[in-house]
Amino acid sequence: MQLELTQEQDMLVRMVRRFVREEIVPLELDLDPDTDELAEEDSIRLKAIVQSMGLFGLGIPEEYGGPDIDMVTQTLISMEISQHRAGLYAPCYGVFGGAGLAQLFESSDAQKESYLYPTLRGEKRGFFGLTEPSGGSDPARAIQTRAVRDGDDWVINGSKIFISGADRADFGLVFARTSPDKGRGGVTCFIVDTDTPGFYVRRIVHTLRSAHYATELQFEDMRVPHANVLGGVNKGFAIANDRLSRQRIPYSAGCIGVAIKAHEMAVEYSKIRETFGAPLSSRQSIQWMLVDNEIDIQQARWATLEAADLADKGLPFRKQAAMAKLVSTEGASRVVDRSMQIHGGYGVTKDFPFERWYREMRIRRIGEGPSEVQRHIIARDILGSSLR
Protein backbone atom coordinates (compact mmCIF):
# COMPACT_ATOMS: atom_id res chain seq x y z
CA MET A 1 0.00 0.00 0.00
CA GLN A 2 1.21 3.45 -0.90
CA LEU A 3 1.32 5.62 2.22
CA GLU A 4 1.35 8.97 0.44
CA LEU A 5 -1.71 10.34 -1.28
CA THR A 6 -1.50 10.55 -5.03
CA GLN A 7 -1.71 13.99 -6.58
CA GLU A 8 -5.31 13.31 -7.63
CA GLN A 9 -6.29 12.07 -4.17
CA ASP A 10 -4.68 15.10 -2.56
CA MET A 11 -6.56 17.43 -4.91
CA LEU A 12 -9.89 15.69 -4.26
CA VAL A 13 -9.42 15.76 -0.50
CA ARG A 14 -8.59 19.47 -0.55
CA MET A 15 -11.58 20.23 -2.78
CA VAL A 16 -14.02 18.31 -0.57
CA ARG A 17 -12.55 19.80 2.61
CA ARG A 18 -13.06 23.27 1.22
CA PHE A 19 -16.64 22.41 0.23
CA VAL A 20 -17.44 21.19 3.74
CA ARG A 21 -15.89 24.23 5.42
CA GLU A 22 -17.30 26.84 3.07
CA GLU A 23 -20.71 25.39 2.20
CA ILE A 24 -21.83 23.04 4.98
CA VAL A 25 -20.41 24.35 8.25
CA PRO A 26 -21.76 27.93 7.77
CA LEU A 27 -25.29 26.56 7.19
CA GLU A 28 -25.15 24.76 10.51
CA LEU A 29 -24.91 28.03 12.39
CA ASP A 30 -28.63 28.53 11.73
CA LEU A 31 -29.84 24.93 11.63
CA ASP A 32 -31.35 23.09 14.56
CA PRO A 33 -28.38 21.33 16.23
CA ASP A 34 -30.13 17.97 15.95
CA THR A 35 -31.36 18.17 12.39
CA ASP A 36 -30.36 15.77 9.64
CA GLU A 37 -31.75 17.69 6.69
CA LEU A 38 -31.21 20.94 4.82
CA ALA A 39 -33.80 23.29 3.39
CA GLU A 40 -34.76 22.00 -0.06
CA GLU A 41 -33.25 24.97 -1.92
CA ASP A 42 -29.90 24.50 -0.14
CA SER A 43 -29.94 20.78 -0.86
CA ILE A 44 -30.60 21.31 -4.58
CA ARG A 45 -27.93 24.02 -4.81
CA LEU A 46 -25.29 21.93 -3.05
CA LYS A 47 -26.07 18.77 -5.03
CA ALA A 48 -25.44 20.78 -8.20
CA ILE A 49 -22.04 21.84 -6.85
CA VAL A 50 -21.16 18.24 -5.98
CA GLN A 51 -22.23 17.12 -9.46
CA SER A 52 -20.03 19.81 -10.98
CA MET A 53 -17.13 18.45 -8.90
CA GLY A 54 -17.82 15.03 -10.46
CA LEU A 55 -18.37 13.41 -7.09
CA PHE A 56 -22.11 12.80 -6.97
CA GLY A 57 -23.12 9.20 -6.32
CA LEU A 58 -20.10 7.96 -4.39
CA GLY A 59 -20.14 4.19 -4.34
CA ILE A 60 -22.17 3.86 -7.53
CA PRO A 61 -20.22 1.83 -10.13
CA GLU A 62 -19.11 3.82 -13.15
CA GLU A 63 -21.28 1.74 -15.53
CA TYR A 64 -24.34 2.93 -13.63
CA GLY A 65 -23.37 6.59 -13.81
CA GLY A 66 -21.29 6.93 -10.65
CA PRO A 67 -17.84 8.52 -10.48
CA ASP A 68 -14.91 6.23 -11.19
CA ILE A 69 -13.36 6.38 -7.74
CA ASP A 70 -11.56 3.56 -5.97
CA MET A 71 -12.34 2.51 -2.40
CA VAL A 72 -9.25 4.16 -0.89
CA THR A 73 -10.17 7.51 -2.42
CA GLN A 74 -13.80 7.05 -1.41
CA THR A 75 -12.61 6.40 2.13
CA LEU A 76 -10.50 9.57 2.11
CA ILE A 77 -13.53 11.53 0.89
CA SER A 78 -15.76 9.93 3.54
CA MET A 79 -13.32 11.13 6.18
CA GLU A 80 -13.80 14.66 4.89
CA ILE A 81 -17.57 14.83 4.38
CA SER A 82 -18.26 13.84 7.97
CA GLN A 83 -16.31 16.77 9.46
CA HIS A 84 -19.28 18.78 10.66
CA ARG A 85 -21.98 18.61 13.34
CA ALA A 86 -24.37 16.26 11.53
CA GLY A 87 -21.53 14.46 9.79
CA LEU A 88 -21.66 11.10 11.52
CA TYR A 89 -25.13 10.04 10.38
CA ALA A 90 -25.87 12.70 7.77
CA PRO A 91 -22.54 13.47 6.06
CA CYS A 92 -23.02 16.73 4.15
CA TYR A 93 -26.76 16.13 4.57
CA GLY A 94 -26.74 13.62 1.73
CA VAL A 95 -25.73 16.02 -1.04
CA PHE A 96 -23.03 13.60 -2.25
CA GLY A 97 -25.73 11.02 -3.02
CA GLY A 98 -24.72 7.39 -2.68
CA ALA A 99 -25.18 3.86 -3.86
CA GLY A 100 -28.13 3.18 -1.56
CA LEU A 101 -28.66 -0.57 -1.60
CA ALA A 102 -25.54 -1.83 -3.34
CA GLN A 103 -26.96 -5.38 -3.41
CA LEU A 104 -29.26 -4.29 -6.23
CA PHE A 105 -26.29 -4.04 -8.59
CA GLU A 106 -26.33 -7.86 -8.54
CA SER A 107 -30.08 -8.11 -9.19
CA SER A 108 -31.81 -9.47 -12.33
CA ASP A 109 -32.50 -7.19 -15.28
CA ALA A 110 -36.20 -6.99 -14.39
CA GLN A 111 -35.35 -6.15 -10.76
CA LYS A 112 -32.92 -3.47 -11.93
CA GLU A 113 -35.68 -1.88 -14.03
CA SER A 114 -38.14 -1.90 -11.15
CA TYR A 115 -35.87 -1.00 -8.26
CA LEU A 116 -32.23 -0.16 -9.04
CA TYR A 117 -32.64 2.42 -11.81
CA PRO A 118 -35.50 4.31 -10.09
CA THR A 119 -33.37 4.39 -6.92
CA LEU A 120 -30.37 5.79 -8.80
CA ARG A 121 -32.63 8.42 -10.39
CA GLY A 122 -33.86 9.42 -6.93
CA GLU A 123 -37.41 8.27 -7.67
CA LYS A 124 -37.51 5.41 -5.18
CA ARG A 125 -36.07 4.78 -1.75
CA GLY A 126 -35.17 1.45 -0.24
CA PHE A 127 -34.36 0.04 3.21
CA PHE A 128 -32.22 -2.86 4.42
CA GLY A 129 -34.19 -5.22 6.68
CA LEU A 130 -31.93 -7.70 8.43
CA THR A 131 -31.97 -7.26 12.21
CA GLU A 132 -34.77 -8.86 14.21
CA PRO A 133 -35.84 -8.61 17.86
CA SER A 134 -33.99 -11.89 18.39
CA GLY A 135 -30.68 -10.27 17.41
CA GLY A 136 -28.64 -8.70 14.66
CA SER A 137 -25.04 -9.76 15.25
CA ASP A 138 -25.65 -13.36 14.26
CA PRO A 139 -28.11 -13.14 11.39
CA ALA A 140 -27.61 -16.77 10.36
CA ARG A 141 -29.24 -17.92 13.58
CA ALA A 142 -31.25 -14.88 14.67
CA ILE A 143 -33.51 -14.60 11.64
CA GLN A 144 -36.91 -15.96 12.63
CA THR A 145 -39.00 -14.23 9.98
CA ARG A 146 -40.37 -17.08 7.87
CA ALA A 147 -41.13 -17.20 4.16
CA VAL A 148 -43.14 -20.13 2.82
CA ARG A 149 -43.60 -20.84 -0.89
CA ASP A 150 -47.19 -20.76 -2.13
CA GLY A 151 -47.49 -21.11 -5.91
CA ASP A 152 -45.72 -18.19 -7.57
CA ASP A 153 -45.54 -16.28 -4.30
CA TRP A 154 -43.82 -16.45 -0.97
CA VAL A 155 -45.83 -15.72 2.18
CA ILE A 156 -43.78 -13.86 4.78
CA ASN A 157 -44.53 -13.56 8.50
CA GLY A 158 -42.32 -12.02 11.15
CA SER A 159 -40.79 -8.75 12.31
CA LYS A 160 -37.68 -6.58 12.02
CA ILE A 161 -36.26 -3.94 14.33
CA PHE A 162 -33.76 -1.02 14.12
CA ILE A 163 -34.56 -0.57 10.43
CA SER A 164 -33.68 2.90 9.12
CA GLY A 165 -35.90 4.61 6.59
CA ALA A 166 -38.56 1.91 6.23
CA ASP A 167 -41.39 4.35 6.96
CA ARG A 168 -40.35 6.50 4.00
CA ALA A 169 -39.23 3.75 1.65
CA ASP A 170 -40.92 2.46 -1.48
CA PHE A 171 -39.32 -0.97 -1.14
CA GLY A 172 -36.88 -2.86 1.02
CA LEU A 173 -34.61 -5.87 1.16
CA VAL A 174 -36.11 -8.26 3.68
CA PHE A 175 -34.22 -11.33 4.84
CA ALA A 176 -36.35 -14.33 5.81
CA ARG A 177 -35.80 -17.96 6.66
CA THR A 178 -36.85 -20.23 3.84
CA SER A 179 -35.28 -23.49 5.06
CA PRO A 180 -35.54 -23.74 8.84
CA ASP A 181 -33.04 -26.59 9.19
CA LYS A 182 -30.23 -25.12 7.08
CA GLY A 183 -28.79 -22.39 9.33
CA ARG A 184 -27.04 -19.73 7.28
CA GLY A 185 -27.87 -21.69 4.13
CA GLY A 186 -31.58 -21.29 4.75
CA VAL A 187 -31.93 -17.52 4.46
CA THR A 188 -33.34 -15.73 1.40
CA CYS A 189 -33.40 -12.03 0.51
CA PHE A 190 -36.68 -10.65 -0.86
CA ILE A 191 -37.36 -7.29 -2.50
CA VAL A 192 -40.55 -6.13 -0.84
CA ASP A 193 -42.74 -3.21 -1.92
CA THR A 194 -43.85 -1.26 1.15
CA ASP A 195 -47.42 -0.96 -0.15
CA THR A 196 -47.79 -4.75 -0.09
CA PRO A 197 -50.76 -5.81 2.08
CA GLY A 198 -49.42 -7.17 5.36
CA PHE A 199 -46.45 -4.77 5.55
CA TYR A 200 -46.63 -2.62 8.68
CA VAL A 201 -44.36 0.01 10.21
CA ARG A 202 -45.29 -0.62 13.82
CA ARG A 203 -43.39 2.15 15.55
CA ILE A 204 -40.48 4.53 15.64
CA VAL A 205 -37.63 3.31 17.82
CA HIS A 206 -36.23 6.31 19.66
CA THR A 207 -32.51 6.15 20.35
CA LEU A 208 -29.58 8.38 21.31
CA ARG A 209 -29.73 9.72 17.76
CA SER A 210 -32.12 12.60 18.02
CA ALA A 211 -32.53 13.24 14.30
CA HIS A 212 -32.32 9.92 12.54
CA TYR A 213 -34.67 7.26 13.87
CA ALA A 214 -35.12 3.56 13.33
CA THR A 215 -38.38 1.66 12.93
CA GLU A 216 -39.89 -1.66 13.89
CA LEU A 217 -41.61 -3.63 11.13
CA GLN A 218 -44.17 -6.39 11.13
CA PHE A 219 -45.12 -8.73 8.30
CA GLU A 220 -48.48 -10.46 8.42
CA ASP A 221 -49.18 -12.97 5.63
CA MET A 222 -47.33 -10.65 3.27
CA ARG A 223 -47.27 -12.14 -0.24
CA VAL A 224 -44.17 -11.45 -2.32
CA PRO A 225 -43.77 -12.77 -5.88
CA HIS A 226 -41.04 -15.34 -6.47
CA ALA A 227 -39.65 -12.94 -9.08
CA ASN A 228 -38.68 -10.65 -6.18
CA VAL A 229 -36.16 -13.10 -4.71
CA LEU A 230 -32.76 -11.41 -4.85
CA GLY A 231 -29.76 -13.60 -5.63
CA GLY A 232 -31.53 -16.96 -5.38
CA VAL A 233 -33.41 -18.97 -2.78
CA ASN A 234 -31.29 -19.72 0.32
CA LYS A 235 -28.54 -17.40 -0.95
CA GLY A 236 -29.46 -14.45 1.29
CA PHE A 237 -26.75 -14.89 3.91
CA ALA A 238 -23.96 -14.19 1.42
CA ILE A 239 -25.74 -10.97 0.39
CA ALA A 240 -26.09 -9.87 4.01
CA ASN A 241 -22.55 -10.87 4.92
CA ASP A 242 -20.92 -9.11 2.00
CA ARG A 243 -22.82 -5.94 2.80
CA LEU A 244 -21.80 -6.09 6.47
CA SER A 245 -18.09 -6.40 5.65
CA ARG A 246 -18.05 -3.75 2.91
CA GLN A 247 -20.11 -1.28 4.93
CA ARG A 248 -17.59 -1.32 7.77
CA ILE A 249 -15.10 0.73 5.75
CA PRO A 250 -17.18 3.90 5.14
CA TYR A 251 -18.70 3.40 8.61
CA SER A 252 -15.17 3.64 10.05
CA ALA A 253 -14.25 6.59 7.84
CA GLY A 254 -17.22 8.61 9.13
CA CYS A 255 -16.06 8.10 12.70
CA ILE A 256 -12.53 9.17 11.80
CA GLY A 257 -13.81 12.36 10.13
CA VAL A 258 -15.70 13.38 13.24
CA ALA A 259 -12.67 12.56 15.40
CA ILE A 260 -10.44 14.70 13.20
CA LYS A 261 -12.82 17.66 13.51
CA ALA A 262 -13.25 17.23 17.28
CA HIS A 263 -9.48 17.02 17.74
CA GLU A 264 -8.88 20.06 15.54
CA MET A 265 -11.35 22.07 17.63
CA ALA A 266 -9.73 20.85 20.86
CA VAL A 267 -6.26 21.87 19.65
CA GLU A 268 -7.47 25.37 18.71
CA TYR A 269 -9.41 25.84 21.93
CA SER A 270 -6.51 24.69 24.09
CA LYS A 271 -4.36 27.47 22.61
CA ILE A 272 -6.80 30.29 23.34
CA ARG A 273 -8.43 29.20 26.61
CA GLU A 274 -6.42 30.39 29.62
CA THR A 275 -6.58 29.03 33.15
CA PHE A 276 -4.49 30.27 36.06
CA GLY A 277 -2.69 32.66 33.74
CA ALA A 278 -1.62 30.23 31.03
CA PRO A 279 -3.24 28.58 28.03
CA LEU A 280 -4.61 25.07 28.43
CA SER A 281 -2.14 23.89 25.81
CA SER A 282 0.72 24.56 28.24
CA ARG A 283 -0.66 21.98 30.70
CA GLN A 284 0.79 18.52 30.39
CA SER A 285 -2.55 16.88 31.22
CA ILE A 286 -4.09 18.61 28.19
CA GLN A 287 -1.08 17.95 25.96
CA TRP A 288 -1.32 14.24 26.69
CA MET A 289 -5.02 14.23 25.82
CA LEU A 290 -4.16 15.80 22.48
CA VAL A 291 -1.35 13.30 21.93
CA ASP A 292 -3.71 10.42 22.65
CA ASN A 293 -6.23 11.93 20.23
CA GLU A 294 -3.57 12.07 17.54
CA ILE A 295 -2.58 8.44 18.12
CA ASP A 296 -6.18 7.21 18.10
CA ILE A 297 -6.86 9.03 14.83
CA GLN A 298 -3.72 7.78 13.10
CA GLN A 299 -4.33 4.16 14.15
CA ALA A 300 -7.90 4.28 12.89
CA ARG A 301 -6.93 6.03 9.67
CA TRP A 302 -4.30 3.47 8.67
CA ALA A 303 -6.41 0.47 9.66
CA THR A 304 -9.31 1.76 7.58
CA LEU A 305 -7.21 2.68 4.56
CA GLU A 306 -5.57 -0.75 4.63
CA ALA A 307 -8.98 -2.44 4.53
CA ALA A 308 -10.01 -0.18 1.64
CA ASP A 309 -6.78 -0.94 -0.22
CA LEU A 310 -7.34 -4.70 0.07
CA ALA A 311 -10.93 -4.29 -1.14
CA ASP A 312 -9.65 -2.34 -4.15
CA LYS A 313 -7.24 -5.13 -4.99
CA GLY A 314 -9.93 -7.80 -4.73
CA LEU A 315 -8.13 -9.44 -1.82
CA PRO A 316 -9.82 -10.75 1.36
CA PHE A 317 -10.47 -7.80 3.68
CA ARG A 318 -12.94 -9.14 6.23
CA LYS A 319 -10.43 -9.18 9.11
CA GLN A 320 -9.01 -5.76 8.20
CA ALA A 321 -12.53 -4.29 7.92
CA ALA A 322 -13.34 -5.67 11.36
CA MET A 323 -10.13 -4.16 12.77
CA ALA A 324 -10.90 -0.83 11.12
CA LYS A 325 -14.41 -0.79 12.54
CA LEU A 326 -13.19 -1.74 16.01
CA VAL A 327 -10.28 0.71 16.15
CA SER A 328 -12.10 3.65 14.57
CA THR A 329 -15.33 3.47 16.58
CA GLU A 330 -13.56 2.97 19.91
CA GLY A 331 -10.77 5.45 19.12
CA ALA A 332 -13.11 8.15 17.82
CA SER A 333 -15.30 7.75 20.91
CA ARG A 334 -12.26 8.49 23.07
CA VAL A 335 -11.26 11.46 20.90
CA VAL A 336 -14.72 13.04 21.16
CA ASP A 337 -14.78 12.41 24.91
CA ARG A 338 -11.36 14.05 25.44
CA SER A 339 -12.16 16.97 23.16
CA MET A 340 -15.38 17.56 25.06
CA GLN A 341 -13.42 17.46 28.33
CA ILE A 342 -10.97 20.07 27.04
CA HIS A 343 -13.91 22.37 26.20
CA GLY A 344 -15.21 22.12 29.76
CA GLY A 345 -18.80 23.30 30.31
CA TYR A 346 -19.15 24.50 26.75
CA GLY A 347 -18.38 21.00 25.56
CA VAL A 348 -21.66 19.63 26.87
CA THR A 349 -23.88 22.43 25.53
CA LYS A 350 -25.82 22.31 22.28
CA ASP A 351 -23.89 25.42 21.21
CA PHE A 352 -21.06 23.06 20.26
CA PRO A 353 -21.26 19.80 18.26
CA PHE A 354 -19.54 17.59 20.86
CA GLU A 355 -22.71 16.54 22.69
CA ARG A 356 -24.28 15.32 19.43
CA TRP A 357 -21.09 13.51 18.41
CA TYR A 358 -20.80 12.02 21.90
CA ARG A 359 -24.32 10.56 21.76
CA GLU A 360 -24.13 9.37 18.18
CA MET A 361 -20.62 7.96 18.49
CA ARG A 362 -21.81 5.69 21.30
CA ILE A 363 -24.10 3.94 18.83
CA ARG A 364 -21.16 3.31 16.50
CA ARG A 365 -19.64 0.81 18.91
CA ILE A 366 -22.83 -1.25 18.54
CA GLY A 367 -24.14 -0.59 15.02
CA GLU A 368 -22.90 -2.66 12.06
CA GLY A 369 -21.68 -5.32 14.49
CA PRO A 370 -20.58 -4.42 18.02
CA SER A 371 -16.93 -4.32 19.09
CA GLU A 372 -17.20 -7.80 20.55
CA VAL A 373 -18.33 -9.24 17.21
CA GLN A 374 -15.42 -7.51 15.45
CA ARG A 375 -13.04 -9.13 17.95
CA HIS A 376 -14.76 -12.46 17.32
CA ILE A 377 -14.22 -12.08 13.56
CA ILE A 378 -10.55 -11.27 14.10
CA ALA A 379 -10.14 -14.17 16.55
CA ARG A 380 -11.73 -16.56 14.03
CA ASP A 381 -9.27 -15.37 11.41
CA ILE A 382 -6.31 -15.90 13.75
CA LEU A 383 -7.43 -19.27 15.13
CA GLY A 384 -9.05 -20.64 12.01
CA SER A 385 -11.95 -23.07 11.77
CA SER A 386 -11.06 -24.67 15.11
CA LEU A 387 -12.78 -21.76 16.84
CA ARG A 388 -16.45 -22.38 17.60
Added chain:
Amino acid sequence: MGVRLKKPWLALAPELVASLPGQLGVFQLANEHREVVYIGFAGARSLFGLKGELGHRLGKWPFFRVEVNMAYRTRYRELLMAHFSDHGCYPTENTAEETAGLGRLSLTALTKIAVKTKVGS
Protein backbone atom coordinates in the same frame (compact mmCIF):
# COMPACT_ATOMS: atom_id res chain seq x y z
CA MET B 1 -43.79 6.08 26.36
CA GLY B 2 -46.87 5.69 24.20
CA VAL B 3 -46.88 6.76 20.57
CA ARG B 4 -49.73 9.22 21.07
CA LEU B 5 -49.53 12.16 23.48
CA LYS B 6 -52.33 11.58 25.99
CA LYS B 7 -51.71 14.13 28.72
CA PRO B 8 -54.69 16.24 29.77
CA TRP B 9 -55.22 19.50 27.88
CA LEU B 10 -54.33 22.72 29.71
CA ALA B 11 -55.64 26.22 29.05
CA LEU B 12 -53.19 28.19 26.92
CA ALA B 13 -53.06 31.06 29.42
CA PRO B 14 -50.13 33.30 30.47
CA GLU B 15 -49.94 32.00 34.04
CA LEU B 16 -49.76 28.36 32.95
CA VAL B 17 -47.24 29.07 30.21
CA ALA B 18 -45.12 31.00 32.70
CA SER B 19 -44.94 27.91 34.89
CA LEU B 20 -43.66 25.72 32.05
CA PRO B 21 -40.08 24.48 32.01
CA GLY B 22 -37.58 26.04 29.62
CA GLN B 23 -36.62 22.56 28.46
CA LEU B 24 -36.65 21.00 25.03
CA GLY B 25 -39.63 18.94 23.95
CA VAL B 26 -42.79 18.69 21.89
CA PHE B 27 -46.21 20.30 22.25
CA GLN B 28 -49.69 20.14 20.77
CA LEU B 29 -52.26 22.90 20.40
CA ALA B 30 -56.00 22.19 20.29
CA ASN B 31 -59.22 24.00 19.40
CA GLU B 32 -62.26 24.38 21.65
CA HIS B 33 -63.29 20.77 20.84
CA ARG B 34 -59.90 19.60 22.06
CA GLU B 35 -58.95 18.50 18.56
CA VAL B 36 -55.25 18.76 17.74
CA VAL B 37 -54.67 21.62 15.31
CA TYR B 38 -50.90 21.95 15.55
CA ILE B 39 -47.90 19.87 16.60
CA GLY B 40 -44.64 21.65 17.27
CA PHE B 41 -41.36 21.34 19.13
CA ALA B 42 -39.05 23.43 21.22
CA GLY B 43 -35.58 22.74 19.88
CA ALA B 44 -32.14 23.85 20.92
CA ARG B 45 -32.60 27.11 18.99
CA SER B 46 -35.81 27.95 20.90
CA LEU B 47 -35.16 30.70 23.39
CA PHE B 48 -36.54 29.50 26.76
CA GLY B 49 -37.53 26.14 25.28
CA LEU B 50 -41.18 25.03 25.70
CA LYS B 51 -41.99 28.14 27.72
CA GLY B 52 -40.76 30.34 24.88
CA GLU B 53 -42.51 28.42 22.09
CA LEU B 54 -45.87 28.39 23.87
CA GLY B 55 -45.41 32.02 24.92
CA HIS B 56 -45.31 33.01 21.23
CA ARG B 57 -48.64 31.27 20.66
CA LEU B 58 -50.69 32.75 23.49
CA GLY B 59 -54.21 33.70 22.44
CA LYS B 60 -54.17 31.72 19.21
CA TRP B 61 -55.73 28.47 20.44
CA PRO B 62 -57.44 27.61 23.73
CA PHE B 63 -55.60 24.43 24.79
CA PHE B 64 -52.13 22.92 24.85
CA ARG B 65 -50.12 20.04 26.25
CA VAL B 66 -46.37 19.42 26.34
CA GLU B 67 -43.89 16.60 26.72
CA VAL B 68 -40.32 17.33 27.79
CA ASN B 69 -38.16 15.28 25.45
CA MET B 70 -34.53 15.65 24.42
CA ALA B 71 -35.24 13.63 21.26
CA TYR B 72 -37.62 16.37 20.21
CA ARG B 73 -37.09 16.00 16.48
CA THR B 74 -37.91 12.29 16.22
CA ARG B 75 -40.75 12.60 18.72
CA TYR B 76 -42.18 15.54 16.74
CA ARG B 77 -42.12 13.50 13.53
CA GLU B 78 -43.64 10.53 15.32
CA LEU B 79 -46.55 12.62 16.61
CA LEU B 80 -47.23 14.00 13.13
CA MET B 81 -47.11 10.51 11.62
CA ALA B 82 -49.38 9.13 14.37
CA HIS B 83 -51.85 11.94 13.69
CA PHE B 84 -51.87 11.04 10.00
CA SER B 85 -52.36 7.36 10.83
CA ASP B 86 -55.33 8.18 13.07
CA HIS B 87 -57.01 10.91 10.99
CA GLY B 88 -55.78 10.49 7.41
CA CYS B 89 -54.41 14.04 7.44
CA TYR B 90 -51.95 16.25 9.29
CA PRO B 91 -53.07 18.90 11.82
CA THR B 92 -54.60 21.86 10.00
CA GLU B 93 -52.05 24.42 11.22
CA ASN B 94 -48.94 22.41 10.30
CA THR B 95 -47.59 23.63 6.99
CA ALA B 96 -46.80 21.50 3.96
CA GLU B 97 -43.13 22.31 4.54
CA GLU B 98 -43.32 20.89 8.07
CA THR B 99 -44.88 17.64 6.92
CA ALA B 100 -42.93 17.13 3.70
CA GLY B 101 -41.12 13.81 3.48
CA LEU B 102 -42.65 12.27 6.59
CA GLY B 103 -42.98 8.51 6.69
CA ARG B 104 -46.02 6.46 7.57
CA LEU B 105 -46.92 4.46 10.64
CA SER B 106 -49.42 1.60 10.71
CA LEU B 107 -50.89 2.12 14.14
CA THR B 108 -53.91 -0.04 13.30
CA ALA B 109 -51.49 -2.98 13.18
CA LEU B 110 -50.58 -2.21 16.77
CA THR B 111 -54.24 -2.40 17.73
CA LYS B 112 -54.54 -5.77 16.01
CA ILE B 113 -51.53 -7.07 17.88
CA ALA B 114 -52.95 -5.88 21.17
CA VAL B 115 -56.25 -7.66 20.48
CA LYS B 116 -54.48 -10.86 19.44
CA THR B 117 -52.36 -10.84 22.58
CA LYS B 118 -55.43 -10.37 24.73
CA VAL B 119 -57.32 -13.21 23.07
CA GLY B 120 -54.26 -15.45 23.22
CA SER B 121 -53.68 -14.81 26.90
